[in-house]
Amino acid sequence: MQNLVHRLKVAWAERAIALKALSFAMIGVVNTAIDFSIFWTANQLLGWRLVPANVIAWVTAVSFSYAMNSFITFGPESGRVLRWRDYATFVASGVAGMVASTATLVALSYVLPVVAAKLISILVSFVVNFSLSHFVVFKSREQQRS
Template structure:
């Protein structure tokens, strides 16, 4: 029973989209920590207002995310080459995630502590960012 379940999980994790989602998630955890840390420093220590603190944290995290995802998650699609155009496309598509993150942060901050709201906002942005990266930034070109 346990062996069969292990094989099923292994097969599932080998699925290309699931594998990419897992890699994107692991990188995202690191970037979420960076985002949260920079947000905390800006908001708490430097008294930067909520939205600018969130945007500053996002800009740093999205830049690191682009490099990591180019080199690891979407290495086949990117050839592990950092390109200005791809970075700008990644940032532009990530803007959708940042908007989702900021809206979630603002809405949740009315009903829970700001740092709990920030965690919820990061989770929301993960879903949006993976979809944008997978289907827009690093999509496989259609076969001719």
């Protein structure tokens, strides 16, 4: 057991990609609750169409996601400091995830219930968002200098 704990500490200190993905996913669970709650309220309770409801949900959730991932998942890369420029880059890269999510939502809404389509669209956006966050937005300072 101590060996496992030690290996996890070393992996966390080295910021292994699997642990980053796990951290990103855990923050994503909360982010998903924010996204889904706002989407459901706008679409079902306020009667907004799918695309505007999805976009407003995403804009709110992406702000939360940037802050949490800057401090936790990509803390060493960001210096645990929130910067407007980094936020803009995070949001810009997140547009790809939002587009993938919205396209998936709309396409699947023709063959699945909206709830199922929304949940699948969230999974699609996770893959796109984590990849862009890891390889573009929060790349290590050494990679940024090259």
